[in-house]
C-alpha cells in the first residue's frame with residue numbers, strides 16, 4: 001500500500017472514577033469510554049526516509065512531541081521495513097479538551113501504518129505500542145465502548161448502548177490534566193459514578209438508568225479551579241439537556257440528549273464568542289469499522 005487516509009474519532013467518558021495514587025505517581029482510574037462521531041483526518045504516505053508531519057493547526061508541535069509523530073517513531077524503531085512516512089493531520093477535534101484528540105491521531109497512525117507496511121501486528125502488540133504513547137491511545141485503536149482501568153489503558157469491552165446525541169461545549173481555555181489530578185487531593189468528593197448500573201443501562205439501552213448513574217469525579221477538581229464551569233453546567237441543564245457532565249479532565253462539558261432536535265436547539269442557543277460548540281453523537285460499530293476513507297496501492301501490488 002502507498003497511501004491511506006483515515007478518520008480518527010474522539011471520545012467522551014460516561015463515567016470516570018479515581019481510586020488513589022499509585023507508586024508510579026499515576027492515579028488508578030476506572031472509566032467508561034465511548035467513541036463519538038467527531039474526527040480528525042489522518043493521511044499516511046510511504047516515504048523513503050524519515051518522518052515528516054504536516055498539520056493544519058499551526059499551534060501544535062510538528063516534531064516528536066506530536067503524538068502522531070511519536071506513534072510513527074516507535075514503529076520505525078522496531079521495524080526495518082518502515083523506511084519513512086509522511087503524516088498529514090486535519091484537526092477537527094478541539095485540542096486539550098478531554099476528547100482524546102492527540103491520542104486518537106496516534107492510534108490512527110498505529111492502525112494505518114500496520115496496514116501501509118503490512119506489519120501484521122496482533123491486537124496485543126498494538127495495545128502495547130499504544131499504551132507506551134499514552135493512557136487513552138489503546139481505547140482509540142477501536143473507539144467504540146470500553147471500560148478502562150489502571151491508567152485507562154487496561155481495557156474491557158462494554159456494550160454499545162443506546163444512541164446518544166451530544167453537544168460538546170468547550171470554553172476558550174484549556175485545563176492542565178496534571179493540575180486537575182493534583183488538585184483532586186484537596187477537594188471533597190460527594191458522589192461517585194455507579195459503573196455497574198451504567199453498564200446495565202448500556203446493556204438494556206435504558207438512557208434514564210445511564211444518566212442517573214453517570215459521573216466524573218474530576219469535575220470536583222476542575223470546578224474548584226474554574227468555578228465558572230459549574231455555572232455553565234447549570235446553564236446548559238436549563239436548556240433542557242437530559243444530562244450535562246464534563247468529559248475527561250475537561251474543560252469540555254457534554255450536554256446529552258436522546259434526540260437530535262433537542263441537541264440542535266441547544267447548539268444553536270449557545271452562542272458565546274470563541275467557544276467550540278459541536279453537535280455530535282455516539283459512534284456505531286459499523287462507523288468504527290468503516291473509518292478508512294481511502295487507500296492507494298503501490299504499482300506492483302495485487303488486487
Ligand code: ATP
Nearest residue numbers: 066067095096097098099100101102103105136248
Ligand atoms: P485526553 O482526553 O487524551 O487527555 P485531550 O483531548 O485533553 O487528551 P489533546 O487534544 O490530546 O488533549 O492535547 C493535549 C496536548 O497534547 C496539547 O497540549 C497538544 O499540544 C499535545 N499534542 C500532541 N500531539 C497532538 C495532536 N496530534 N493533536 C492534539 N494535541 C496534540
